[in-house]
Amino acid sequence: MDEIGALAVATDRVRCRSRSTAPVALRNDLTRLRRIIDRIELEFSTVAGTFANTEEEEWQGCLSPPHWMRLECGMTSAAATSAVAVGSQADALAESIAAVEVGKIGFAHLALMAGTARAFQASPTATPFEEQPLLDQALSHSLSRFRNDCAHARHAHDAQAFQAEQLREVEYRTLEVRTGEGGAVFIKGFLDPVGGAILCTALDPLARSSGSDDDRPRARRYADALVELAGHGLDASLLPRVGGQRPHLQVTTSLDTLVGATGAPAGVLERAGPIGTPTVQRLACDASVTRVLLGPDSAVVDVGRARRLPSGPTRRALHARHEGCEWPGCDRPSSWTAAHHIKHWAHGGPTDLDNLVLLCHRHHWLVHEGGWQLIRAEDGHMKSVAPVAVVRWHSRAPNSSPDG
Numbered sequence: 001m002d003e004i005g006a007l008a009v010a011t012d013r014v015r016c017r018s019r020s021t022a023p024v025a026l027r028n029d030l031t032r033l034r035r036i037i038d039r040i041e042l043e044f045s046t047v048a049g050t051f052a053n054t055e056e057e058e059w060q061g062c063l064s065p066p067h068w069m070r071l072e073c074g075m076t077s078a079a080a081t082s083a084v085a086v087g088s089q090a091d092a093l094a095e096s097i098a099a100v101e102v103g104k105i106g107f108a109h110l111a112l113m114a115g116t117a118r119a120f121q122a123s124p125t126a127t128p129f130e131e132q133p134l135l136d137q138a139l140s141h142s143l144s145r146f147r148n149d150c151a152h153a154r155h156a157h158d159a160q161a162f163q164a165e166q167l168r169e170v171e172y173r174t175l176e177v178r179t180g181e182g183g184a185v186f187i188k189g190f191l192d193p194v195g196g197a198i199l200c201t202a203l204d205p206l207a208r209s210s211g212s213d214d215d216r217p218r219a220r221r222y223a224d225a226l227v228e229l230a231g232h233g234l235d236a237s238l239l240p241r242v243g244g245q246r247p248h249l250q251v252t253t254s255l256d257t258l259v260g261a262t263g264a265p266a267g268v269l270e271r272a273g274p275i276g277t278p279t280v281q282r283l284a285c286d287a288s289v290t291r292v293l294l295g296p297d298s299a300v301v302d303v304g305r306a307r308r309l310p311s312g313p314t315r316r317a318l319h320a321r322h323e324g325c326e327w328p329g330c331d332r333p334s335s336w337t338a339a340h341h342i343k344h345w346a347h348g349g350p351t352d353l354d355n356l357v358l359l360c361h362r363h364h365w366l367v368h369e370g371g372w373q374l375i376r377a378e379d380g381h382m383k384s385v386a387p388v389a390v391v392r393w394h395s396r397a398p399n400s401s402p403d404g
Contacts, residue, residue: 342376
């Protein structure tokens with residue numbers, strides 16, 4: 001049996017061993033296993049570096065050795081490229097390789113160093129690659145911090161090459177928006193570091209938990225923040241006009257749907273399809289409304305003028321009365337809110353200050369689609385009332401089901 005076969009047998013024995021569940025033993029096992037994996041990764045990279053120097057026909061029709069490794073070894077492109085880099089830069093990283101072998105640094109640190117050494121090699125300047133300064137940083141810095149150390153070293157060595165690398169990442173930007181069944185949208189994309197930082201900086205303040213009753217997971221909060229950010233762009237007229245009009249949502253609905261009459265059809269939101277009455281009412285709370293009168297044969301008989309709800313002076317008075325969202329405990333500024341009718345205008349509620357409050361996107365959604373209620377107390381402040389299902393969930397006995 002060769003050495004790799006013996007390693008496979010030993011690995012099988014480790015996999016079949018009796019495992020302890022004691023925390024101290026688990027921590028010890030994780031540390032030892034990680035160090036062994038690092039040394040195996042080191043050996044893999046040595047073989048990968050040698051393979052990268054073979055003739056092109058040995059790649060069996062692939063574009064490069066990393067491409068072959070990605071397909072045949074089940075690796076990502078980044079992992080395969082890192083393996084080849086470590087193997088090909090072994091002579092320049094002797095001390096760092098020794099540090100991996102004795103467990104002072106991990107293979108991930110070494111891979112970053114190899115990529116840096118290769119960058120120095122690809123764009124030679126008067127400054128040669130020096131292993132020791134980076135190794136000193138690798139010994140004391142976390143992986144994320146050491147990644148920045150390597151970036152600083154590459155920039156100091158060749159600023160133009162570093163900038164060209166970042167420009168290439170901008171060219172890789174992509175955003176796929178695909179509409180699924182029922183109007184749902186699937187999003188997949190890639191942003192360069194600067195573009196990603198801009199997006200995250202805009203989303204972070206909107207994705208914060210809004211209080212003790214906000215049990216949304218982090219991914220849901222970021223999705224809600226993206227919708228809110230886009231909605232603010234529409235509301236604030238920040239986007240270029242299309243056909244002489246600023247971009248806006250268009251909802252078509254019957255009066256029966258708007259008032260929630262039994263048997264009424266769904267409303268229709270352009271680009272989304274049918275939507276329920278609560279969503280129609282939320283979007284109509286603060287919107288331009290155009291009356292379209294249809295005859296018995298569905299022919300258009302009359303089109304009324306659009307009117308804005310509420311009026312400009314009323315909106316200014318609302319903003320003057322409160323600095324932001326009036327949901328208890330919410331800190332969204334007034335510029336990120338919409339006017340909400342406590343009693344909807346479709347049900348006869350007046351569009352005046354006594355019947356209007358400012359609500360941010362999330363809390364406006366909770367009042368309509370979420371089933372929450374807002375009640376003005378005697379002191380003039382708003383109080384929120386959770387729907388029955390939410391009250392049950394938070395007040396149920398331990399280990400009981402939500403329905404129990």
